[in-house]
Amino acid sequence: MAEPRGTELELTAAAAEWHAYPQPLWRTHPKYWPDIWRRSIQARIVTGTLLMSTVVLLLVGWVMMSQVTDGVLESRRLSAQAEAFAQLASLTRNINAADSTAVNQQLSQLVLGSNRPGLYDVVLSPIGNSGSNATRRTGLVESDSVPQVLQSSVNSNDSKLWDTYTVIKYTDGRTAPGLVIGSQLRVDSTRDKYAVYFLFPLTAQQETLDVVQRALVTAGLLLVVLLGAVAWLVTRQVVTPVRMARRIAERLAAGKLEERMQVRGTDDLARLAVSFNKMASNLQRQIRRLEDLSRLQRRFVSDVSHELRTPLTTVRMAADLLHENRDEFDPMARRSVELLQNELNRFEELLADLLEISRFDAGAAALDLEDVDLRDIVSRVLENHETLLERKGCEVQLDMPEPCRAQVDARRIERILRNLIGNAIEHSEGLPILISTAYDDDAAAVAVRDHGVGFRAEEAEMVFSRFWRADPARARTTGGTGLGLSIALEDARLHGGRLDAWGSPGEGAYFRLTIPRRPDVALAGSPLPARPADAVRVITEKSLVDVGAPYQKLTGGEEQ
Template structure:
């Protein structure tokens, strides 16, 4: 144990003071953050905290009012008692002096002491007494001032002036009685005037200690505080139990909803009782049954549709092969035919090619719909791939009058990609740019950054509106249905390109403006599974301004 303590001390001394201080100050911050996080995330904690807080505010208000009312009641009752005792004491002293036959100093002095002693029989709770000559009294002889319990220290000039004025029979004043050390006790001084025959007016002051009243009030305050604290804890516990009874079905509904969203369509909420929670569970289960039925029907319909497309595509392969063979024979012999028949053979050859491309694209789309597509990655140089794609499309671009330009400031390293699919994306983008480029130059830009590689195809043709840009990846959609298609597309190229990009963990974006052309940008991760951030190629393109 001693060795462990020394090691711990040595380790602690090795930590810089700043780090130790940071650790100490971080602990309260961490606790505060945990409390705030619990308050935000937990409905139970939030409800209990708000209920207890509001209860505490209510208890504080009620406790303050009760303390104030009880304190005033105790003080008024005690004040009434001491003023009544002082009144009786004054009446006793006055009656004694009125009935005396003493006529000299010594006799009156003895009578004065006797009166002060007898006052204790009617004023049993006083703690000090003073019998003082009233200011301005002039007689032949005077009685000595008698002070017991240091009462004269608590008689203020204001109280003495009121007593001397004799407007009322007696006056009182609250005072703070100093005890041993620095202790202070509440008290009351009651003053009145007594007429002594032959000696004039004298002031009688009685000091009363109200410590017992303060103790009673302190006890009441403590009882209210403890009772209020216990009541708040009880309210918190009851609220927690009630909230659990209410939140538990909601939590079950939330968990069931999450499972349904995850595809577990058979999940349901248990139905218990006949209250509103049971009604909610019943309605939720009916909704889940309806959703499950509709989703099952849609899934079945989707599978039937996919199978139908796949079967039709496959079944059309055999007659298409026969038609292609016959068409090729006719196409090869077109020079021996009359012009009308020769043109028919050329159209047959062209449409058979397009039909075959359409079947191929339909099969590919059906694979994506059935989630049966597999990717074959290999090291690919995106610049070289783009140059190969441009080389394969140059003859078509020349016929349309467009110049294809490759701009490659980056992207010369190899990336793990499916070369066949990426090449298909680039060819589709090039074909689309040539189709709508209006014979103007087309730029193919390849660039890269730390996380991604990208290729953009920019044309300066007719462009599209924003609404058209939002639909450009839809299947069989065309921005201008009346426009004649010259590149033999099937209407599925961009849809397949978007699926190919998503399969690589990338994205295919588009920018276009009417009259300013369009720019399609393909962004792919440099390594599989690494999320891509900002694309190396800006969109809109820099020349769009």
């Protein structure tokens, strides 16, 4: 079962590495763009540079366009005022020089004479009841091109020129932006007053401003693209070594200790790569050394365990002979023989556990699967503990309403339950023990609950450690080796399952074994809760220890 798990890990790592390096933005679905934004420093820097440069260019373009527009229009306004002033003076002289009886007849000719086709048009309208009420104009210009506000200003003041910007309308439907300059015209001979308006089209100026605006927009877009490309190139030079370091670190974490970064140049990034490679080399040496030490330790334990079996067999034969004839000895010798027999039993259990641990360490443990009912295994274990139950005066309550079948190695599952139930009996302080079984479509579970001394939250993390005991000074009835829960944990892992522990001082302990019902099923939860239902105290995160599934995160069906 280890091989499929390893394959799954490799596929998961490959998928994670693929997601760590997103495709180009234009080849990525828009729904993944937020993920690219969160993962990629380069994307955030380039995007930020583009946004800031766009804002700056918009402000600069607006300021420049405003200054250019003001300059062009102000220049045209000054020249138009000079032209209008000159034409107004000429028109005044001509009207005053004309015969007073023929002023009205000559006004149209004088207005037409002051016109400069293509440069400006003239509109002349009487003020009040002066002379004829007809409005005279040149060209195709409409008289309503003059804004009412300008007309009011001209009619109210005869001492100055007034001007404003407007839209000049023509009788043929054309319109054009323009400048209107107006003033009063007084006829000395008749005392009549007329309003004269000079309408200067600003078509050429508008075309000039359009050209300037297009040039600014084009230059701004090119500058934004250029800044984006520069930001992309600069960040790429920085981000690429960082990504390489991350990729190498992930491979080192996956066990590929020979991976190193490429060193190019002598800059800061190159020195970072050199330091990273030195760190990787030191880690490799330390890990190799620890692996060698661990290998030597496992080999030593295995060799010692095997070598001790031969002298132990001889000692066992002699001890059995003495134990069979213990009634012939005096009381002191008889007691010594019984102690010798008990300690030899414990020694044999310790050797058997050490040999089993060495098999797990060497990866030589294998499963012999068969379809069994977990309730039958629980019953066999309870039968083996009948004597201890009677001695402790412990009541066992069973919550096993339905058959709980699974394909498991019955010998290993029985060993797990033997350890869990034996520990519960030993530490129950004579209080009842509850054993529960449950199953769902994918998993089967067995939980053992006692109400004894329990253990503290900080001790829950060490409960599966080898040779660890919550209270080394406490008298032991069963004579355990300190390896039972460690072996139980390895057996659970070998099945692809998990072993959870919960405890609280004064409230007892709770152990839950969860295993897949079939070898091709990956656990996604447990049919039994992660802590007992009768636990009343506040449960901290350290009070619940999940050590049975180190290669996958199990979610769903969990009671937190």
